[in-house]
Amino acid sequence: MAEVLVLVDHVDGEIKKNTYEMLTAARRLGEPSAVVVGTPGTATKVAEGLGAHGAEKIYVAESDDAVNYLSTPQVDALAVLVERVSPRAVLIPAGADGREVAGRLAVRTNSGWLNDVVDIDDQGAATHSIFGGAFTVQAHATTDTAVISWRSGSIEIEEHAAAGTQETVEVPAIDESKSAKVSNRAPIVGGDRPELTEANVVVAGGRGVGSAENFNVVETLADSLHAAVGASRAAVDSGYYPNQFQVGQTGKTVSPQLYIALGISGAIQHRAGMQTSKTIVAVNKDPEAPIFEIADFGVVGDLFSISPQLTEEVGKRSS
Amino acid sequence: MNIVVLIKQVPDTWSERTLSDADKTLDRASSDAVLDEINERAVEEALKIKEAGDATITVLTVGPDRATDAIRKALSMGADSAVHVNDEAIHGSDAVTTAKILAKAIGTVEDVQLVLAGNEATDGRSGAMAGMLGEVLGWPSLTHANEMSVDGGTVTVKRETDEGTADLAASLPAVVSVAEKINEPRYPSFKGIMAAKKKPVSKIGISDLGLDAGEVGLAGSLVQVDSFAPRPPKSGGQKVEDEGDGGAKIAEFLAGQKLI
Numbered sequence: 403m404a405e406v407l408v409l410v411d412h413v414d415g416e417i418k419k420n421t422y423e424m425l426t427a428a429r430r431l432g433e434p435s436a437v438v439v440g441t442p443g444t445a446t447k448v449a450e451g452l453g454a455h456g457a458e459k460i461y462v463a464e465s466d467d468a469v470n471y472l473s474t475p476q477v478d479a480l481a482v483l484v485e486r487v488s489p490r491a492v493l494i495p496a497g498a499d500g501r502e503v504a505g506r507l508a509v510r511t512n513s514g515w516l517n518d519v520v521d522i523d524d525q526g527a528a529t530h531s532i533f534g535g536a537f538t539v540q541a542h543a544t545t546d547t548a549v550i551s552w553r554s555g556s557i558e559i560e561e562h563a564a565a566g567t568q569e570t571v572e573v574p575a576i577d578e579s580k581s582a583k584v585s586n587r588a589p590i591v592g593g594d595r596p597e598l599t600e601a602n603v604v605v606a607g608g609r610g611v612g613s614a615e616n617f618n619v620v621e622t623l624a625d626s627l628h629a630a631v632g633a634s635r636a637a638v639d640s641g642y643y644p645n646q647f648q649v650g651q652t653g654k655t656v657s658p659q660l661y662i663a664l665g666i667s668g669a670i671q672h673r674a675g676m677q678t679s680k681t682i683v684a685v686n687k688d689p690e691a692p693i694f695e696i697a698d699f700g701v702v703g704d705l706f707s708i709s710p711q712l713t714e715e716v717g718k719r720s721s
Numbered sequence: 722m723n724i725v726v727l728i729k730q731v732p733d734t735w736s737e738r739t740l741s742d743a744d745k746t747l748d749r750a751s752s753d754a755v756l757d758e759i760n761e762r763a764v765e766e767a768l769k770i771k772e773a774g775d776a777t778i779t780v781l782t783v784g785p786d787r788a789t790d791a792i793r794k795a796l797s798m799g800a801d802s803a804v805h806v807n808d809e810a811i812h813g814s815d816a817v818t819t820a821k822i823l824a825k826a827i828g829t830v831e832d833v834q835l836v837l838a839g840n841e842a843t844d845g846r847s848g849a850m851a852g853m854l855g856e857v858l859g860w861p862s863l864t865h866a867n868e869m870s871v872d873g874g875t876v877t878v879k880r881e882t883d884e885g886t887a888d889l890a891a892s893l894p895a896v897v898s899v900a901e902k903i904n905e906p907r908y909p910s911f912k913g914i915m916a917a918k919k920k921p922v923s924k925i926g927i928s929d930l931g932l933d934a935g936e937v938g939l940a941g942s943l944v945q946v947d948s949f950a951p952r953p954p955k956s957g958g959q960k961v962e963d964e965g966d967g968g969a970k971i972a973e974f975l976a977g978q979k980l981i
Contacts, residue, residue, distance in 0.1 A: 472864070472880075472889055473852060498848060498882035502864060505849030508817050509856040514943030515816055527947065539949040544942075582861045582878075582891040589885035599883075603980075627981070645902075646883050652901070654883060660980050662971075678952075681978055683971055695957045699974040703963025711968025719972065719981050 404432040404490040407483055408457070409476060409503065411495040413589050415440060415447035419600060420554040422455040424493040427557060430524045432490050434564070435459040437483060437571075439476045440468050445568060453566025455559070463571040474581040476503040477510060478573045484511045489547055491526065496551040497599070504551045514543025520556040520657075520678075531678055554599050555657045598630040598647060603660045604679070606632030606649055607642070608672075610665020610686065610705060614642045619709050620664055626716040632656065632676075634666045650675035664705045668693025685709065722776045722871070724767045725827050726800065727838040727850070728760040730784055730791040759839030760791070761798070761906035763899050767837050768799045768907070770871060777801050779830050783811060783822055789922075796917035797909035804829060808926040813939035820853035822937060825930035827858065829923075833894060835876065840865045840898040851898035861891035864898045 406428035411418040421436070428434035436457040438445045445462040452460055463479035480492055480503070494504040496518050508515035520538075521529040526548060530539045542548070598604065605627065607620035617631075624631045633643035635650050649656055650672040661679035666672060668684070668691055676682070677696055684697035685705045694700040701708055767778045778800040782788050785807060792803045806826050814822065827833055836858075841848040855862030863869070868879040871893070878889040878897060909917070927937055935941060961970060975981045 472862075472887075477856075497884055498865060499884055501849045502852040502862075505816060505820075505853040506856040506862075508943070509820055509853045512817070512943070514945075516944060517816070531952075537949055537951050540947045541944050542947060543944050548944075579892055580855075580859055580861055582863045582889040582895075585888045585890070587885065587887040660975070681980060683974070685967065685971075689960070689962075694960050697960070698958035698978075699971060700957065700960040701963050701967040701971060702960065703967045707965075708963055708967035708971070711966075712971050713968075715969050715972030716975075716981055719976060 405435050405459070405487050406432040407461075407480065407487075407489045407492040408434055408436050409480060409492070409494045409500070410436050410438045410448055410452065411497075411500070412438075412440065412444065412448060415444045417448045417451055418495070418554075418597075419559065420495050420552065422451070422559040423554065423557055424495070424552050425452070425455040425457055426560045426562075427522050427552065428491070428493055429456050429560075429562060430522060431526060433458050435461060435487075435489070437461045437463065437479060439463045439479050441466060444468075449566055449568060453564055454561055456562035456564045457566050458564045460566055460568045461571045462568055463573050465573070467576055469587060470584055471576050472582040472584050473499060473502045473506060474576055475573070477506045478576065479571055480507050481510050482571060482573055484513070484547055491548040491550050493550045493552050496553045501551050504549050508549040511547060511549075512545065513547045513549045514545045515549045515551070516541055516543060517551045518553050519550050520553050522550065536674070536677075553655070553657070595624065596628065596630045598632055598649070598654055599656055601630035601656070602658055603627045603629035603662070604632050604649070604656050604658045604676070605629045605662045605664065606634065606666060606676070607637055607664045608634035608666030609636040609640060610667075611637060611642055612665075616706075617643055619706060623662065623664075623709050623713045623716075626713045626720075627660075627662075629660075629662075630658075634672045636667075663693050663697070664709055666693055667691045668696065722770070722774070722834045723830060723832050724770065724776050724778050724835045724837060725830055725833050726760070726763050726767050726778060726780045726795065727823065727836065728764065728780050728782045728791050728795050729757050729839070730782070730788045757839055759841065759899065759901065760795070762901070762903050763837040763839050764795045764798050764800055765904045765906040766869065766899055769904070770835075771799070779804060781823070781826055781830075782806070783819065783826070792922060793917055794909065796920045796922075797913040798907060799913060800920075802920055803922040805922055805924045806926070806930070807924055808937075810927055810934040810938045813942065814937050815942035815944050816850065816853060817943055818937050818941050820850060820857050822927070822930065822932065823850075823854055824857040825932060826925070827854075829925065829930070835871065835893060836860075836896040838896065838898045840900045851896045855896040858894070858896070860894050860896055862896040862898070863889040863891055865900045866897055867900050867902045869897055869899070869903070
C-alpha cells in the first residue's frame with residue numbers, strides 16, 4: 403500500500419489535534435507516515451499520540467536549525483521523502499505556515515497542490531470549500547503525489563493503533579542564500595482558550611458589543627462552553643478585540659460544531675469565515691440582520707441580557 | 722535597485738462571486754474587478770524604498786485585458802513601468818503554473834533585487850505565492866511582513882501571522898509578501914494619474930516567456946477540477962423575540978441538539 407505523508411502540526415513538541423485529523427484522512431488513501439520536523443527531542447514528545455492515531459512510520463527530521471529558518475526545514479525534509487518513498491499524498495496543515503510549506507513543496511516536486519481541503523475519498527478526490535464556503539469543489543491532482551493542505555476541523559478524528567516505528571531522515575544542510583533566517587519567534591498564545599481554528603465551539607462578538615470592556619460578556623460565555631473567542635472585522639477595526647481573532651474574509655475561516663454570533667450583523671465578509679459551521683446561533687437587536695438568514699437559532703434582543711442568561715444556563719446544565 | 726511588484730485584479734469581495742460552468746474556473750466576467758487592496762500596500766512599500774534611496778519599480782500582472790485598470794492604478798501611485806502578461810492560454814492555470822509564469826516574467830526585467838507581493842489575494846487565497854515564487858527563482862521568501870527594511874544586501878522583515886510573530890532576515894535577491902498592517906497606501910494624485918498615462922506598459926504573451934501553450938493554463942495544470950456546486954443555501958432556522966428568556970431558549974435549543 404502506498405505511503406501517505408502527514409506533516410505533524412506542533413508548536414515546540416506540543417501536538418495540534420489537526421495532526422490526528424490528517425492521519426485519519428491519510429488512512430483512507432494508504433498507509434500513514436507522520437513526518438516530524440523540529441528541534442532534537444520533538445519526536446519523543448509526539449510519538450505516542452501519532453502511533454495511537456494510525457502512523458505506521460514516524461519520519462524524524464530533527465535539528466537545531468528546524469526553528470531557525472522559515473518553512474525551508476519542512477520543505478527540505480518532505481522533498482527528500484517525496485523523492486524516496488513516492489507517497490500518494492502529502493498532507494500539510496492549512497494554516498499560514500503550512501500553506502507556504504505546501505506551495506513550495508508542490509513547486510519543488512512538481513506536484514499538484516490541492517489547497518484548503520475539507521474532505522477526501524479513497525480515490526484521492528478532494529473536496530475544497532471556496533469563497534468562504536459559498537461553493538464546494540471536487541478536484542484531484544494529476545501527478546503521482548498530491549500535496550494537500552488540510553483545513554482543521556473538517557472530519558472526526560479516529561483512533562487507530564499502529565506501529566509508529568521511528569526512522570531518522572537525513573536532510574541536507576540549509577542553503578542560506580535561499581532561505582529566510584528566523585529570530586525572536588513568538589507563537590501567539592491564546593491563554594487557556596482553545597485556538598480559534600481548532601475549537602469545537604466559537605463565541606464571536608461584533609460591533610454590537612460596543613466596546614473592548616464589553617467583550618468580557620463574550621469571553622464569559624465562551625469560557626462556560628470551553629469555546630474560542632472570535633470577532634467580526636467591525637469589532638476588530640473598532641479596536642474592541644485583537645486582530646488575530648478576526649473571523650471572516652480577511653481573517654480566519656472557522657468551521658466549528660457550534661458558532662454563536664453576538665451583535666454581529668452578518669455581512670458577506672463575515673459569513674465567508676464562518677458559514678460552514680455546523681450549527682449557528684445568533685443574537686442581534688436588529689430583526690433584519692442578515693446573520694439570521696443562516697442562523698439555525700436566532701434571538702432578536704439585547705445580547706447584554708441574553709448572553710449572561712445563557713452563560714448561567716450552561717453553568718446549570720454542566721454542573 | 723530594481724523592484725518588481727506583483728499585482729492582481731480580483732473580483733470585489735463585496736460582489737457575488739461564482740465559477741464558470743464551462744471550464745470550472747473563476748468567473749471573472751460576472752463580478753466587479755478591483756486592484757486587490759493588499760497589492761496597493763505592496764506598491765506603497767516599494768514607493769517608500771524608492772523615496773528613501775534609489776529604486777526603479779516595475780509592476781507585473783498576469784491577467785486579461787481589463788487588468789489594465791489595476792496596472793494604471795499602480796502606475797498612478799508612482800510605479801515606473803509595467804509588464805502585463807496577457808495570453809488566452811494562461812486561463813485556468815493552477816498555483817504552481819502561475820508561479821512558473823511569474824518567475825519567467827520577472828526574468829524579463831533586468832537585475833531584479835526585490836520582488837514584493839501581497840500576502841494573500843482575496844480570490845484564490847492560496848496565501849503562498851511569494852513562497853512558491855521564491856522556490857522557482859531559488860530566492861529566499863520573507864512572508865507576511867508587517868514591517869520591512871532593506872539595508873545593503875540584506876532585507877529584514879517583521880512577520881506576523883495567526884500563528885505567531887518572528888523576525889526574518891535574508892540576503893537579496895528575495896521575495897517579500899506584505900501583510901495588511903504594513904502601511905496605508907497613498908491615493909494617486911492628479912499629477913500621478915496624468916503621468917501614469919505616459920508610462921511604458923510592456924504587453925507580452927507566453928511565447929515571449931519561452932513557454933508553450935501546453936505548459937500553462939488548464940492543459941499545464943497539475944490539478945484538475947472535476948465538479949463544483951454552490952453550497953446548498955443554509956436556511957434560517959427558528960427566530961424568536963427575546964421576552965426575557967432569550968438566553969434560556971438558546972440553552973434549550975443547544976441541549977436539544979446535544980451541544981451542551
